[in-house]
Amino acid sequence: MVIKTYGGFLISQIKQLQGRVFERMLKESGIDAFNGAQGRILYVLWEKEKLTISEIGHLTSLAKTSLTSMLDRMEESGLVERRADQNNRRQIIISITDKARNYKEEYDRVSLEMNELFYKRFSEEEIEQFEEMLRRLIQNLEE
Known part of the structure; x- marks a missing residue:
């Protein structure tokens, strides 16, 4: 029996809802220079x-194709800079600008x-268990 x-499905629904709520919260706080994905x-x-595009992709789980266009827009708006790696000219290093640093706080x-909204009505123990299960799901998918 299966x-x-x-x-x-639930994880996908959570991702969509969380993204919309977070975007709204950013706008309400006056942060409109970047969206949620760019915030990652x-x-x-x-x-x-500073990181390479590959490192950013790995750390954010964003696909290289979406990442490249997002970085283009972020560079145009003065949030990041691209530079060739001094040791490997084929490697591009992405670094953060002072403008972007000003948004951190x-x-x-x-x-x-x-x-706080995400974990409302969860105990500390439930949060730890939940996050451990999510890590296991990620590990399953990465194998």
């Missing part, structure tokens, strides 16, 4: 300062607010 499951790119760059505040 059990009917809804995990993939900035988030990893706020942590690391407000973005962190909105992220914290989103996190």
